[in-house]
Amino acid sequence: MLQHPQIDPVALQIGPLAIHWYGLTYLAAFALFWWLARLRLRHEPFASIQQPRPWAARDVEDILFLGVVGVVAGGRIGYCLFYQPAYYLQHPLEVFFVWQGGMSFHGGLIGVMLAQLWYAHSRGRPFMQVMDFIAPCVPTGLAAGRVGNFINGELWGRVSDPSLPWGMVFRGAGDLPRHPSQVYQFLLEGLLLFVLLWLYARKPRRQGQVGAAFVFGYGVMRFTAEYFREPDAYLGLLALGLSMGQWLCVPMIVGGAGLWWWSGRGR
Known part of the structure; x- marks a missing residue:
C-alpha cells in the first residue's frame, strides 16, 4: 500500500503570486500541442494542400489560440451544466470563479469544436479537415492534465483490494487504499491514445476518419477508466450503475463510430 506523496500544489511562490503545478501542466499541454502540430504540417495530406491556401505555422498558432479559449470557456461552462447545474443557477457569478476549480473535459471538447468551427469557416477550410489535423495532437495535453490531477491529489480512484501493489492512500479520501485513477487515465486517454492516433493518422485516411477515431477512442478509454475512478460525491452513480x-x-463512442463509418463512405 502506497501513500500519495502530498506534493505542494504551489510550484513557485513569488510574493503574492503563486504559480501552481496544475497551471504549469496546462502550459505543458499547449506547448506539446504546438510542437506536434508543427510536425503535422509535414504529414499528408496537409503538406500537399494548396487550396484555399497551404497549411502553415500561422495556422497552428491560430488554432492553438482558439483552442485555449475554447477549452477554458467550454470546460468551465460544461462543468457547471453537467455536474452542478442547480448550484450554479443559484450562484451564477461563481461560474466565472475558475480559480476555485471545476473543469469538464466534455465541455472543453465542445468548446474547442465550436472554436475550430469558427476557424474553419473563417479560413474556408473543411471543418473535418481541421479536426483531422488537430486530433492526434490532443492526447498528450490530456496526459499532462492528469499529471496535474495526481500532483494535486484530486480525482482519486475507488477503493481497491488491499493486496493491489499500487493501491494508494490519498489525503482526504480516508485510510483505505484506492486506485490511482489519474495514472490510469494518463496511460489510457493520454499516452496510449496518442500512440494509436499518431500511427493511424500517418497512413492515408478518408477526411473525417482521424477526428472520428479520436472521439471514439477517447470515449472508450475514459469509459473504461471511470470504472476505477471515484464518482463525484454529490452525484454518485447514475442509471445502470454508470x-x-x-x-x-x-x-462520444456512438457518434465517433458513426462518423468514422460515414466518412469512410465518402470520396
Whole structure:
C-alpha cells in the first residue's frame, strides 16, 4: 500500500503570486500541442494542400489560440451544466470563479469544436479537415492534465483490494487504499491514445476518419477508466450503475463510430 506523496500544489511562490503545478501542466499541454502540430504540417495530406491556401505555422498558432479559449470557456461552462447545474443557477457569478476549480473535459471538447468551427469557416477550410489535423495532437495535453490531477491529489480512484501493489492512500479520501485513477487515465486517454492516433493518422485516411477515431477512442478509454475512478460525491452513480463521466462518453463512442463509418463512405 502506497501513500500519495502530498506534493505542494504551489510550484513557485513569488510574493503574492503563486504559480501552481496544475497551471504549469496546462502550459505543458499547449506547448506539446504546438510542437506536434508543427510536425503535422509535414504529414499528408496537409503538406500537399494548396487550396484555399497551404497549411502553415500561422495556422497552428491560430488554432492553438482558439483552442485555449475554447477549452477554458467550454470546460468551465460544461462543468457547471453537467455536474452542478442547480448550484450554479443559484450562484451564477461563481461560474466565472475558475480559480476555485471545476473543469469538464466534455465541455472543453465542445468548446474547442465550436472554436475550430469558427476557424474553419473563417479560413474556408473543411471543418473535418481541421479536426483531422488537430486530433492526434490532443492526447498528450490530456496526459499532462492528469499529471496535474495526481500532483494535486484530486480525482482519486475507488477503493481497491488491499493486496493491489499500487493501491494508494490519498489525503482526504480516508485510510483505505484506492486506485490511482489519474495514472490510469494518463496511460489510457493520454499516452496510449496518442500512440494509436499518431500511427493511424500517418497512413492515408478518408477526411473525417482521424477526428472520428479520436472521439471514439477517447470515449472508450475514459469509459473504461471511470470504472476505477471515484464518482463525484454529490452525484454518485447514475442509471445502470454508470458515472456521469461514463454517460457523457456514450454519445462520444456512438457518434465517433458513426462518423468514422460515414466518412469512410465518402470520396
